[in-house]
Every structure is written in structure tokens, then in C-alpha cells.
Amino acid sequence: MAQFEYQARDSRGALVKGVLEAPDSRAAASRLRSSGFTILTLAQKRAPLGLSLGKFSLTRQKVTVKDIAIFTRQFSTMLRSGISAVRCLTVLEEQTQNARFKDIISTLRRDLEAGTSLSVSMARFPEVFSALYTNMVAAGEVGGNLEEALDRLAAFSEKDIALRGKIKNALTYPIILLVLAVGVVVLLVAGVLPTFTSMLTELDVPIPLPTKITIAFSNILLGYWYLIIILIVGGAWLFRRYIRTPKGRTNWDRFKMKLPVLGSLTQKTALSRFTRTLATLLQSGVPLLQALDVSSRAVDNAVFSQEIQRIADGVREGMRIGTLMSQSDLFPPMVVQMTTAGEESGALEELLTKVSSFYDQEVESAVANLTATIEPVMLVLMGGIVGFILISLFLPYFALLGGIK
Numbered sequence: 001m002a003q004f005e006y007q008a009r010d011s012r013g014a015l016v017k018g019v020l021e022a023p024d025s026r027a028a029a030s031r032l033r034s035s036g037f038t039i040l041t042l043a044q045k046r047a048p049l050g051l052s053l054g055k056f057s058l059t060r061q062k063v064t065v066k067d068i069a070i071f072t073r074q075f076s077t078m079l080r081s082g083i084s085a086v087r088c089l090t091v092l093e094e095q096t097q098n099a100r101f102k103d104i105i106s107t108l109r110r111d112l113e114a115g116t117s118l119s120v121s122m123a124r125f126p127e128v129f130s131a132l133y134t135n136m137v138a139a140g141e142v143g144g145n146l147e148e149a150l151d152r153l154a155a156f157s158e159k160d161i162a163l164r165g166k167i168k169n170a171l172t173y174p175i176i177l178l179v180l181a182v183g184v185v186v187l188l189v190a191g192v193l194p195t196f197t198s199m200l201t202e203l204d205v206p207i208p209l210p211t212k213i214t215i216a217f218s219n220i221l222l223g224y225w226y227l228i229i230i231l232i233v234g235g236a237w238l239f240r241r242y243i244r245t246p247k248g249r250t251n252w253d254r255f256k257m258k259l260p261v262l263g264s265l266t267q268k269t270a271l272s273r274f275t276r277t278l279a280t281l282l283q284s285g286v287p288l289l290q291a292l293d294v295s296s297r298a299v300d301n302a303v304f305s306q307e308i309q310r311i312a313d314g315v316r317e318g319m320r321i322g323t324l325m326s327q328s329d330l331f332p333p334m335v336v337q338m339t340t341a342g343e344e345s346g347a348l349e350e351l352l353t354k355v356s357s358f359y360d361q362e363v364e365s366a367v368a369n370l371t372a373t374i375e376p377v378m379l380v381l382m383g384g385i386v387g388f389i390l391i392s393l394f395l396p397y398f399a400l401l402g403g404i405k
Contacts, residue, residue, distance in 0.1 A: 004028040008037035016110075019103045021125075035114035063101045063128045065164075069157035071101070076150035085146070086112050104128060117141055132156075132277060132298045139285040149284045156280050163269070163363060170367045174374040181382035186221070188389050193218045196393050210392035250302040257303065261373050265366040270301040271335060272359035274308065279352035289316060304330060321348075334358075 006028070008016050016037065022028035071092060078088040089109035096102045104125055111121035119138035122129040129137075133153060140149025197215055200207060207215070221228070242248035257263045277298045281291035289312055296308035307328050314324040322340030325331040331339075338355050342348035 006032060006037075008032055018106055018110075020107055035110055035116070063098060063104070065157065065161055067096075067098055067101055068128065068133075069154060069161055071096070071105070072150050072157060073154040076147050076154055079147035079150065085118065101128070118146070130298065131294045132281065135286050135290065135294050136281060136284045139281075143285045152280050152284055156276065159276065159360065160273070163272070163360065166364060166367050167265070167269070170371045171374075173371070174378050177375070177378040177382060181378070181385060184382070184386055185389065188386070188393075189214070189218045189221055193389075193393065194222070200396050206396070208392070208395045210388065211395055214389055214392040246302070250306070253302045253304075261366075261370050265363065265370055266301070267330070268359050268362045268366050270299050270304045271331070272356055272363055274299045274304060275335070275352045275359065276356035279349045279356060282349035282352070307331075 003019050003021055005019050006017070020028060020031060022031060074092060075088055078091065079085065083091075086109060089105055089112065093102055093105040093109060096105060107124075108118065108121050112118055117138070119134050119141055122137060123134045136149045136153055137146065140146035143149075193214065197218070200211075243252045253266075256266045259266075274295055277295045278291055281294060282288065286294070292308060292312040292315065296305045296312065299305055299308065307330050310328075311321055311324040315321060320340070320343055322336055322343055325336045325339055335355055338351045339348065342351035345351075
């Protein structure tokens with residue numbers, strides 16, 4: 001998608017300037033005319049020289065999940081206060097600091113003034129407003145309860161941010177330990193070991209096997225460091241490309257679910273996100289099949305996504321969700337029983353909300369277990385590697401001192 005700067009006059013003759021995204025200039029012009037603007041100038045916005053590389057631009061701001069959550073909460077609050085949607089968007093546009101998001105909100109406001117529904121306008125920015133978001137907004141517009149739909153979206157986004165934050169915080173300390181371990185090993189092997197090696201050569205001391213292993217590792221690191229960097233970077237690039245393919249993403253998600261401790265966290269996170277998404281959509285009045293389809297894309301796990309699509313296909317043929325869930329080992333008996341009870345009592349969204357709350361707590365417990373497990377393992381691993389290197393350095397000198405005695 002390219003960005004186009006334009007100057008135009010609206011239906012009242014007022015001069016309007018802005019930036020919009022479109023595949024090409026023809027599509028950009030069509031969007032402006034459909035919004036009731038008379039185009040004066042229209043030109044593609046160019047990135048500054050040296051700051052753009054392909055689709056990547058250093059000057060392009062990203063709209064974060066936190067930006068969306070704040071926008072949604074403020075939008076809902078103003079609507080509940082009786083302020084019109086257009087006026088809400090005007091205020092939000094003025095106070096938003098993110099230039100990219102400011103342009104998007106401006107487009108939403110102009111589209112709304114031109115008679116385009118908010119959900120349709122939001123759907124033009126799928127990288128910012130997800131399918132879950134646009135479907136809930138559309139349901140809110142149809143049901144006349146847009147502020148309630150936005151309120152649920154805000155609560156959903158805030159819970160999602162909190163959950164991601166807990167997982168991120170749990171992994172931060174182990175990652176810091178890993179970086180420190182790698183730094184210490186590189187310092188010892190590349191900085192200290194060569195000096196010891198030259199001293200050992202001068203003294204003509206018999207070299208023990210652990211010392212030979214450490215010296216060999218040092219020689220490889222110092223002699224082929226550029227190849228090691230190329231292999232690491234190239235391997236990471238190939239891995240990223242692989243997991244972006246449907247088969248690669250499925251295999252990677254399945255592998256994560258089989259890992260000790262982390263597998264349990266992955267499954268519980270997916271269950272929490274699925275049940276919360278489905279409950280939120282159903283509460284907003286989105287039809288069940290459509291809600292299942294959106295939930296399958298929002299769960300962020302290819303294995304669960306495929307199972308949810310299978311459930312949607314079964315529901316389309318007249319089967320019950322609980323029955324379809326029982327045919328998969330991804331859904332624990334408690335989830336199956338609660339879903340079945342919800343379908344029988346007509347309170348599916350209410351019971352799914354309870355299941356989601358339960359798994360939110362389970363995720364917190366799993367995160368605590370993950371932290372408690374990884375930290376000592378990392379400390380032992382780091383201590384073992386550094387200890388092995390230090391012992392291998394001093395073994396020849398111990399042998400030398402023994403020979404002197």
C-alpha cells in the first residue's frame with residue numbers, strides 16, 4: 001500500500017489536506033471522490049532518501065496494541081457521554097501523538113462524515129483493526145449499541161495487553177541471563193584464553209582433554225567468527241521464512257505445545273484467547289459461525305485455528321460445539337462440559353467468559369511456574385559453562401605445580 005498526499009475541497013467548499021493509503025493513484029482518487037471531495041492535487045508520498053528499503057521504512061510509525069486499546073477506551077467513554085461519533089474521532093485525532101494513527105483516525109472521520117459506516121472504514125486498515133475489531137464494531141452499529149461494543153473491545157484489548165505483558169516479563173530475566181552467559185563465554189574464550197594458550201606453549205606443559213576442547217573452541221571462534229555470524233543470521237532468516245508458511249507455522253506451534261512447561265503455557269494461552277474472543281463476539285451480537293471464523297484467526301496458534309475451523313464446519317452442518325470439541329485433544333474436559341452446558345442452557349457466551357477467566361488465572365500460574373523453572377536452569381547452565389572453561393584453563397597449571405612438588 002502506498003501513501004498519497006492530497007488537497008481537496010469538501011461538499012461545503014472547505015479546503016482539506018491529508019494523507020491516505022491506497023494500492024495506486026486511481027484507487028486513491030476513487031476513494032476521495034466517493035467521500036464527496038473535489039480533488040485539487042494528489043501525489044504519492046515519498047520516503048526520505050536512505051530511510052526506506054523495500055517495504056521497510058524507518059520513518060513509518062507503527063500503531064501498537066496499546067494505541068488501539070487507549071483509542072477504543074476513550075472512544076467508548078465519549079460515546080457514552082452523548083458525544084457524536086464524528087466529534088469523538090475529531091477529538092481523538094487531535095490528541096493522538098502517533099502520526100500514522102492520526103492519519104487513520106482522520107480517514108475514519110472523513111468516511112463517517114461522507115456516510116460510510118465505521119466498520120467498513122476500519123476494514124480498510126486490516127493491519128491496525130483486526131477482523132475481531134471490525135466485526136464487533138459492525139455488530140454494534142447494527143444493534144445500535146456501538147459504545148457497548150467498543151467497551152467490550154477495550155476490555156478485551158486491556159486483558160490481552162496484560163496477558164502478553166506477564167509472559168514477556170517472565171521471559172525477560174532468563175533472556176538477560178542467556179545474553180550475559182554468552183558475553184562471559186565470548187570474553188573468556190576470545191580475550192583470556194589466547195594469552196593462557198601462549199603461556200602454555202612456552203612452558204611446554206601437557207595439555208589435558210578439557211583444555212584441548214576449550215582451545216579448539218577458541219580457535220574456531222576466533223578463526224571463523226564471520227562464518228558463525230553468517231550462519232546465525234542466515235539460520236534465523238530461514239527460520240522466520242519457514243514459520244511464515246502455513247505448514248511451517250503449524251509445525252512450529254505444534255512443537256511449542258509439546259515442550260515441557262512452555263507447552264502447557266502455550267495451550268492455556270490459546271484456550272484463554274479463544275474463549276474470550278468467542279464470548280466477546282457473541283455478547284456483541286455477532287452470529288455464531290462468523291464468530292467462530294474470527295476466533296480462529298484471532299487465536300494466534302495455527303493448530304488451534306485449524307481445530308476451530310473444523311468446529312465451524314461441523315456447526316454449519318448442524319452439530320454442537322461441545323460435541324465437536326470432545327473429538328479433539330486440544331480442549332480439556334472442563335472446557336467441553338462448560339461449552340455443552342452453555343449450549344443447552346442458552347448462556348454460551350456467559351459460560352465461555354467464565355472459562356476465559358479461569359484460564360487467565362491458569363496462564364498466570366503457568367507463567368510463574370515457567371519463571372521458577374527457567375531461572376535456576378539458566379543459572380546452572382551458565383555456571384556450568386563458565387566453570388568448565390575456568391577449570392580447563394587452570395588444569396595445566398595444577399599439573400605443572402604437581403610436577404614441581
